[in-house]
Amino acid sequence: MSDFQQHPVPGRPASGPAPRVELLVKDGCHLCADAVAVxxxxxxxxxxxxxxxxxxxxxxxxxRHAEEIPVLMVDGVQRDFWRIDPARLERLLTGGRA
Known part of the structure; x- marks a missing residue:
């Protein structure tokens, strides 16, 4: 796995700055594979x-995150770890409009 892997999405609307989403992962982590999919x-x-x-x-x-991997960070704030809640991520990305 490379240091940082960008996952661009074509056609992103230009309506304000998009949230910065990072997923902290490590090789060989089965929870990380699930988190990446979510x-x-x-x-x-x-x-x-x-x-x-x-x-x-x-x-x-x-x-810092040894026992929490994978960790979801949105705009530099830890939002989830171990299992990523898709509904929570949806709310974070839409400002609660989802």
Missing amino acids: VDEVCGRHGVTWQAVDVARHPKLAE
């Missing part, structure tokens, strides 16, 4: 680009 599906539906961040390349992140 984040990709929800972000894709809303045209939001997101990044997978490999914590193995970021020792401070790995230390």
Whole structure:
């Protein structure tokens, strides 16, 4: 897994800045694979680009979140860990309009 993996979504509307979505992951993590699928599906539906961040390349992140991986960050704030709640992510991306 590369350091940062961009997941751009074509056709993103230009209505204000999109939320910054990052998913902290590590290789060999079955929960991470599930989280990637959830984040990709929800972000894709809303045209939001997101990044997978490999914590193995970021020792401070790995230390801070050692027992919580995967971790969902939206605009720099931790929003979920272990299992990503698609309904919560949907609300975060739509400002509660979902």
